[in-house]
Amino acid sequence: MGENTVSILYIGGADEAVEILAAHPEVSVVHKRDAQAAIQYLKAGNKPKAILCELNIPGGSGFTVYDYIRAEPIEDPEYEYIVFILLCHEFKDENFVKAFRLRMDDFFVLPLPEAERLVKRIRYLMNFRRIDQKFTYHMPLIKRLFDIVVATTALVLLSPLLLIVVIAIRLESKGKVYYISKRRGRGLDDFNFYKLRSMRVGADAELKKLAQSSNQYAGTSKAVTIDFNDPCPRCGERTDGSPCSELIYIGSHQICDYWYTEQKAKVERSKATFVKISNDPRVTKVGKFIRNTSIDELPQLINVIKGDMSIVGNRPLPTYEADQLTKKYSNKRMIAPAGITGLWQVELRGKGGVMSEAERVRLDNNYADNFCDNKYSFLFDLKLIIRTAKALFQKDSTV
DSSP, X not given: OOTTOEEEEEESSOHHHHHHHXXXXXXXXXXXXXXXXXXXXXXXXOOOSEEEEESEETTEEHHHXXXXXXXXXXXXXXXXXOEEEEEESSOOHHXXXXXHHTTOSEEEESSOOOHHXXXXXXHHHHHHHHTTTSOOOOOOHHHHHHHHXXXXXXXXXXXXXHHHHHHHHHHHSSSOSEEEEEEEOSTTOEEEEEEEOXXXXXGGGGHHHHHHHHBTTOOSOOOOSOOTTSOOHHHHTOTTOOOSSOEEEETTEEEEHHHHHHHHHHHHHTSOSOOOBTXXXXXXXXXXXXXXXXXXXXXXXXXXXXXXOEEESBOOEEHHHHHHHHHHSOSGGGGSOBEEEOHHHHHHHHTTTOOOHHHHHHHHHHHHGGGSTTOOOHHHHHHXXXXXXXXXXXXXXXX
């Protein structure tokens, strides 16, 4: 078997799908008809590059097989790289939604597309799945020493200001003057994240309602399923009436492959990962001031001294955001340390607090690149600190 050969384990009874795959010169296919036979094949140490599994199979289901290779990881870490594609004979909303909630790599409705396009898609998913595993990280000594010196010095010098702000917070509203929440920094590590309280007491209970109406990252589409009655714009541009791509037949509907893929991506984009409320009504008067001046962030210097965070890094995420992020994007951003300021924050303030979810992830990934293969640049961190100082006063009060 050549190095470029895509080894596929096909699970199910669609012989014609296996024949399509087997005919491709760069594909090697093993066919198992039921869930238990497939699991035994994997237990024997076989490592296909991709698994194409029908939903309804004897001895279990496509979800049964997926649970085995993901929820109960095999000791060999190579199994973490296996691409998993669920196949259904008809489109059903609940199966589509469940597949993506479980972070399956893709979802197809039989019959399969032509082998060349399918293999191209599998190769893309293989690279995407491995991207998080090919990077190594360690905290550079100069960065850690800089963090400790700066954080300690800043806390000592700013202690009079912190005392005044603490008194102001307490006078304006009752409750604790500080706020602690669980955040996720590098990798899967959660820690206690410290801030000065800038919202009225009980603000967390209002977040869900505000996220539905005022979330800056929420998609404009309210769709949760594919709309088969929405005509494809590319097909509409063709004068001969032919489809712009291969037709897919799902139940009583037909839809071109291009428009099906576009709508599927739109459905996922409509489920915003991040929650950011512009001009949040829960913020107090003192809270607005300390947010605009970033004074509310000062207790995070304690996190820096403890080693939870760095002065410069990717913003630590609430755990629910981190969980959602891993369902939609690569975890590449997680290889960088959590930081008080960083590339995303500087760019966000420069744009007046408006930034799409995809832009934010891209910038986080760009900063994480500085920790790949010992490419860390202390000068780059210093430049971000200078840019942060210039953009310190922002125009709105965002979460």
